Amino acid sequence: TQLLEQSPQFLSIQEGENLTVYCNSSSVFSSLQWYRQEPGEGPVLLVTVVTGGEVKKLKRLTFQFGDARKDSSLHITAAQPGDTGLYLCAGGSGSTLGRLYFGRGTQLTVWP
């Protein structure tokens, strides 16, 4: 059972375009994390959101946690080739000893 559904699975855009990646669930999470992974490397944490409705910005990246804490979005403004990578969302449930439930990821390619 996949608790977190990410969409789209693949995204290929030109430099300078904007994009949004979605992470949806029917479950409520105590926190939601976004990671980026480059080929041959482990995922690297970008942000953690914990409050329903919370918005966090990291330079050109904007992360939002849904009001009901069941979904999240990642918006990138003016994408650059350096943004290329696999974006993973992961939900934390406070009652399960700290394990995370990962989505399958969105593979983003930004062409110069």
Add this chain to the structure above:
Amino acid sequence: DVKVTQSSRYLVKRTGEKVFLECVQDMDHENMFWYRQDPGLGLRLIYFSYDVKMKEKGDIPEGYSVSREKKERFSLILESASTNQTSMYLCASSFPRREQYFGPGTRLTVT
């Protein structure tokens, strides 16, 4: 800076061999995790540990075992490697209910 290291970046083993993958973290994290990552399937949790000598099965524990004798070290063991265990293996660590920090991964090929 959190550092999670894995014993090998690339490993090639034969079917039936016993394989050990080791992971070490330097942040005094209580929790440690082993995942495998396959194209289109995302990260799947194999086992995790929330304390020394304590372990919990994840979503796909069959064919694997783990060992945590010291807080900083978490080992994944493939008792008898099979070709369907060819994958990228990722180790992570964290404080309880906090963000996870990943190692660089081990690309295991079983022939």
